[in-house]
Amino acid sequence: MSRPTPSFYNLAWRWHFYAGLFVAPFMILLALTGIIYLFKPQLDPLLYDHLLNVTPAHHSLSADEQLSRVQATYPQGHISQYLPPINPQRSGQFVVHNGGHELNVFINPYTGQVLGEQDAKLNLQAVARTLHGELMIGTLGDRLVELAAGWGVVLVVSGLFLWWPRGQSAAGILWPRLSRRGRVLWRDLHVVTGFWGAALLLFMLISGMTWTGFWGKQYADLWNRFPVAMWNDVPKSDIEARSLNTANRQTVPWAMENTPMPVSGAHAEHMAHAAHTSGPAAPGITLQAVVDTATARQVEAGYSITLPTTATGVFTIAVFADDPRNDATLHVDQYTGTVLADVRWQHYSNVARATEMGVMLHEGKLFGPLNQIVMLLVCLMILLSSVSGLVIWWKRRPQGGMGVPPLRHDLPTWKAGVAIMLALAIAFPLVGASLIAVWGLDRLWLMVRKLRPDERLS
Template sequence: MTIVSDVSVPPARSAGLSRRFYITAWRWHFYAGLYVAPFLIMLAVTGLVMLWTAAIYGRDGEKIYTVEPHATVAPVSAQAQAAFGEVAGQIVQYIAPRSPDQASLFRVSQGESSFMVAVDPYTATALGHWDRRNGLYDLAETIHGTLLIGDLGDRLIEIASGFGIMLVVTGLYLWWPRDGQGFGSLLVPQLSAKGRQLWKSLHLSVGFYASLFLVVFLLSGLTWAGVWGEKFTQAWSTFPAEKWDNVPLSDVTHASMNHDGIKEVPWALEQTPMPASGSEAGIVGTPEGQPVTLDAIVTLARALGFDQRFQLAFPGDETGVWSISRDTMSNDSANPLDDRIVHVDQYTGRILADVGFADYGVAGKSMAAGVAFHEGAMGLWNLLLVTVFCLAIVFLSVSGFVMWWKRRPKGASRLVAPTVAEPGPLWKTGAIVMLAVSLLFPLSGAVLVCVLLLDLLVIRHIAPLKKALS
């Protein structure tokens, strides 16, 4: 005997449940957007400032001065002496020119102050100096990372980035073709539409194309954040110093090479301990029996394949090392596969560590490429693509506000958020899905739980407040 059990949902009820789920997703999208949109605008605008300031002037100001190429280059030690004559202090870094018509750069510290000095590499003549990390690029980068308020700003941005992922998820669900509509409505905006429908169509199409890039940008930014990045993702993906062969380790990490809150060290190395000078460890670097001088280290760098622009950090103390580095994150090159850092004992000239892209784990390699793409450092195509993306993010944020304003009844004294008459069983499903998405990012998840509890215990019991936020 065959027993037939019809457990299908009646069409009318199924449509009702689907509609309630749609409104629930819309509601999540609406409230997340209220918090995220201002941050997205800030990140896009400051990102554009950094992008084009670096393209025009150089991240470190290396494009401010141009020089006339000569047949021979002056010793770097002579160039360093010219820099010291321009700004007296402790020389802590040398940045080699990217092209024959660019100046050499030296970073000189004076107590708490730091200056960049440009030197003609052919004549060893100082061309000028400026405050390091005190230009437009640096202001934009500090706002981009901390809102000028330190760790609090970092945490607020991290929360916004986590909710930004939620915006992408709910946005794709909301705009996915349904009710007989094809992908044409998603891929091509309906420019013949008028009013709110035109804004909605533009928001839909631009958002669809921008969504994939937005996830890449949010994740690559989150991996630098203080909680999700530093305490979780980065801690699990750090290059292990144990890979170095019996090399003495310093008490400081590679993060000590960062200055004034500016990230300069590859993500996968930031939490890795630095090697220490003062032993016979390592392999032959500079010629044995000869002094380990600045010129000798630069010669070694060239012999190791550091052509064009690279950075050389001077030993900071008795156990410090010479650090030769090149990475896309610092705009040294356009190819993350060329990322490399070499540490040399300041006393023996022996190479203590040599770490390149191939030595990173999967997360480290992804970040090396992701940060380079994020910064538009991979060539003209990357610069233009990131520019278009940033403009798209500004448009999405503004158009979301315009759509809300056009939908909002004139003179309304409340937010006019999407409402579901009867939550129904799928409301819980939607809440669980969104909670799971946000809990992938601890700060965003904690804020979401607090908001849900605040709504459950306070807002819904205070009629004026409930009305204003509804």
């Protein structure tokens, strides 16, 4: 007589429980901060109208004249970046490091009036972006967000297994039974929202992980490849372009993060020694000349110019465009004005192109308001699924216990489940290590408690 086929439902439920309890708080935070950053184009002009908007005039000051006005206002400050006005109705912006603070300083390009400043790290969008990327606690936060995203994949996979119809009617599976109340209604909201949003959530998780410091860096190093000839005749430093990006500010596109920064001065005989010194920058060209280079090379409006900080540094013109096909990253020799590198969309690999498109979809920028609305709906689905999952857990947990789903101690090895776990461990090593750790602790707990099917964990 053959043995009945074992049911792995409770095992999947157990892993779904572990993943959900860890992931849900992160998903709620990421969804809320994502919504704030999603509507940056609409929120910034409303919140900072006095800083961003100006009345156009017939004549505008050169970038160097604007620079001198800002330097006069902040004589002890160090200016690291210039963002030219994106249109005639907008102000120019300088990033100034002054008295231990990083400031966004806004200037009227027609009158030269310094309009005001904002803390570059503590304004609404910067806080939302930093929370979204690293929880405002640096590398540890970045790793926790990466773990949450990876465990989010576990959550989706196990959730789909639990959702799979087993003779039930479509009600409660494809649509919620709104006439029900209490735990059943919350369960339906969780299950139905999770099913319809599964593919979108996976897209958000994977596209978001490309920015993480561990997995994202390995992914970029693997797929961001450019023709060697592009860099053959350009002296390079050991510094990568990713150094220009911070948690609160995006400068260069993702596809450029692992490319080497060129060196200024190597082609100018009178500055040949500059390639071997780490002294302060002493540009031989004006900031306006760099702006003119961007204009001549048809770089899309919205670009930034990062100023060199050392004798070997370069001016970097970069635009992380809403449409990645307009991306541009140019490195300009600070002494001669020679363009040392000019990298555009056509130079990206196919994987880099797909990733950049995914990132712009993730940020709601690729198709304008329509993309924003779709991403808003995704964020709301994530919020509903996360909150409903927590409510279900809270309602079913035993008094004084966690309510971990029980498990038979004699359950055979789930080969499909093990295969999925191994695949996740290989694809996401950091997540894989945590999966193994949780699995080991869970097995140890089962051995210690010697659970029976009718026991509850306390």
